[in-house]
Amino acid sequence: MSNHLFDAIRGAASSDAPFIETPDGRAWSYGDMLGLSGRLAAALDTLGVQPGDRVAVQVEKSPEALMLYLACLRAGAVYLPLNTAYTLAELNYFIGDAEPRLVVVAPKSKAGILPVAERYGAHVETLDHAGGGSLLDLAQDEDPDFLDAARGPDDLAAILYTSGTTGRSKGAMLTHDNLLSNAAALRDHWRFTAADRLIHALPIFHTHGLFVASNVILLSGASMYFLAKFDADEALRLMATATALMGVPTFYVRLAQHPGLTRAATAGMRLFVSGSAPLLAETHRAFAERTGHAILERYGMTETNMNTSNPYDGARVAGTVGMPLPGVSLRVTDPESGAALAGGETGMIEIKGPNVFKGYWRMPEKTAAEFRQDGFFITGDLGKIDDAGYLHIVGRGKDLVISGGYNIYPKEVETEIDEMPGVIESAVIGVPHPDLGEGVTAVVVRKKDAAVDEKAVLDGLMERLARYKQPKRVIFVDELPRNTMGKVQKNVLREVYARLYQLGAGKADHTADTPKRAN
Ligand code: MLC
Ligand code: AMP
Numbered sequence: 001m002s003n004h005l006f007d008a009i010r011g012a013a014s015s016d017a018p019f020i021e022t023p024d025g026r027a028w029s030y031g032d033m034l035g036l037s038g039r040l041a042a043a044l045d046t047l048g049v050q051p052g053d054r055v056a057v058q059v060e061k062s063p064e065a066l067m068l069y070l071a072c073l074r075a076g077a078v079y080l081p082l083n084t085a086y087t088l089a090e091l092n093y094f095i096g097d098a099e100p101r102l103v104v105v106a107p108k109s110k111a112g113i114l115p116v117a118e119r120y121g122a123h124v125e126t127l128d129h130a131g132g133g134s135l136l137d138l139a140q141d142e143d144p145d146f147l148d149a150a151r152g153p154d155d156l157a158a159i160l161y162t163s164g165t166t167g168r169s170k171g172a173m174l175t176h177d178n179l180l181s182n183a184a185a186l187r188d189h190w191r192f193t194a195a196d197r198l199i200h201a202l203p204i205f206h207t208h209g210l211f212v213a214s215n216v217i218l219l220s221g222a223s224m225y226f227l228a229k230f231d232a233d234e235a236l237r238l239m240a241t242a243t244a245l246m247g248v249p250t251f252y253v254r255l256a257q258h259p260g261l262t263r264a265a266t267a268g269m270r271l272f273v274s275g276s277a278p279l280l281a282e283t284h285r286a287f288a289e290r291t292g293h294a295i296l297e298r299y300g301m302t303e304t305n306m307n308t309s310n311p312y313d314g315a316r317v318a319g320t321v322g323m324p325l326p327g328v329s330l331r332v333t334d335p336e337s338g339a340a341l342a343g344g345e346t347g348m349i350e351i352k353g354p355n356v357f358k359g360y361w362r363m364p365e366k367t368a369a370e371f372r373q374d375g376f377f378i379t380g381d382l383g384k385i386d387d388a389g390y391l392h393i394v395g396r397g398k399d400l401v402i403s404g405g406y407n408i409y410p411k412e413v414e415t416e417i418d419e420m421p422g423v424i425e426s427a428v429i430g431v432p433h434p435d436l437g438e439g440v441t442a443v444v445v446r447k448k449d450a451a452v453d454e455k456a457v458l459d460g461l462m463e464r465l466a467r468y469k470q471p472k473r474v475i476f477v478d479e480l481p482r483n484t485m486g487k488v489q490k491n492v493l494r495e496v497y498a499r500l501y502q503l504g505a506g507k508a509d510h511t512a513d514t515p516k517r518a519n
Contacts, residue, residue: 017029043142073176103124103125107128153180156176186325232251239268285318308321403468423445
């Protein structure tokens with residue numbers, strides 16, 4: 001029986017080779033990976049998880065959590081990772097929508113999740129490293145030689161939720177071949193081999209840390225340092241014995257501010273990759289000046305995995321995301337008509353290829369609306385291709401904020417704020433932030449004499465939305481700028497508050513601003 005993705009992973013695994021090391025000195029070889037993922041897959045089977053069943057997982061990053069992802073592949077289950085920052089209110093939606101057979105959480109979350117899981121008929125387990133009845137304990141008694149479930153290229157491997165412009169999250173269905181084809185393309189394009197050692201400091205509930213970083217390492221038989229979170233000191237220390245780093249732009253902003261970032265400190269490194277959000281050209285240049293390394297920027301999204309990459313050999317051009325990866329077709333079109341545009345013209349970026357997802361979970365209409373007749377996926381990103389063939393992302397056709405590599409859909413935050421007592425309406429925007437790229441900012445109109453203030457808005461969001469979605473600042477205005485059609489002009493707001501997070505920008509300066517009405 002063949003298991004499309006895991007067979008490829010198994011094929012690259014040499015039992016004695018190192019796979020993962022953690023800062024506290026724990027280490028796993030590829031043999032350990034095969035054994036533990038096999039035992040966990042057997043435990044899933046014992047718990048009644050069938051091929052095609054969803055397994056929702058909200059646990060802290062650890063090597064065992066990664067093994068659980070691999071166990072799901074082997075058991076034929078559909079892995080559904082959830083951001084550890086999600087509140088119970090948010091989890092309620094995901095569990096209701098995905099109807100998982102099993103929900104795996106940290107021990108501290110078990111009591112809260114039980115009633116939610118029960119409502120939707122899901123079983124709950126924990127992934128507790130201290131023992132005490134967790135999935136790891138169940139796995140102890142299982143046989144490591146698990147017979148992997150048969151899974152073909154088109155079978156689902158994972159569902160990753162991505163927020164929608166209407167505020168409702170959509171589950172992107174990713175198949176075994178979406179993941180395998182993309183990881184193999186990246187491995188080859190970026191020249192990963194068993195000799196590589198990656199500094200893995202990204203979360204493992206999103207495409208970047210889970211599929212780009214982990215799958216590429218697995219398919220190369222390479223190894224990684226697994227950090228719970230990014231820390232510039234730790235990353236610099238590990239560069240002495242690592243070969244590669246993959247990160248969001250905030251990693252590079254923080255490294256570029258670190259006095260320890262030098263040519264000598266990075267001499268053993270062969271590759272720095274950035275993605276998930278735009279890398280400022282000034283960060284690219286500052287990093288190159290300090291280290292002699294040109295950061296390689298690439299472009300992707302949850303629905304499509306990775307689409308483009310700057311070259312490995314050849315110029316890595318700051319402010320561009322390079323060319324389509326082998327096997328990926330990319331075109332720039334008129335957003336309305338879908339007609340292809342000539343080189344140099346700005347339009348909608350559309351993607352087709354084995355990397356593109358199968359559709360949104362149980363949302364056939366939404367899926368249909370985001371594909372063209374000929375199978376191209378409409379990304380919502382605006383871009384242009386220059387004379388040398390490099391793609392430049394010049395904006396977003398979708399109302400989206402990216403903060404430290406996390407996506408926030410303003411509609412979701414606005415809906416929560418608008419329901420608060422004393423609030424008439426709100427507009428949530430992203431404005432330049434020196435550390436996070438964009439800072440989530442709420443502009444709110446309150447009722448006359450209402451007592452609601454910045455603290456009340458932020459307190460009200462605490463239990464409702466994940467921390468990273470919460471505004472860094474809340475500003476009150478008398479009215480929101482609208483165009484003649486009555487649509488809120490977010491571009492005007494973004495201009496007015498463009499300097500809000502710049503060093504030295506006073507808090508009080510902005511609290512009473514009322515942007516001018518514009519047409
Ligand atoms: C943490 N906080 C954030 C935040 N991360 N707020 C806004 N945006 C973020 N990204 C909150 C914390 O909860 C904390 O709240 C406060 O901000 C300060 O935290 P910090 O200690 O400075 O943050 P840190 O832990 O260092 O995290 C920053 C980060 C992290 C950038 C290292 O967010 C991160 O690892 N981001 C990577 C996201 C990612 O993997 N994206 C890939 C998506 S896939 P408090 O309570 O202390 O005030 C994708 C496709 C593709 O996009 O192309 O790859
Ligand atoms: P997500 O939905 O979390 O997968 O985020 C995908 C979005 O991140 C894309 O649609 C882009 O808007 C953005 N993105 C990813 N990589 C880059 C990049 N290198 N430059 C600019 N934007 C990027």
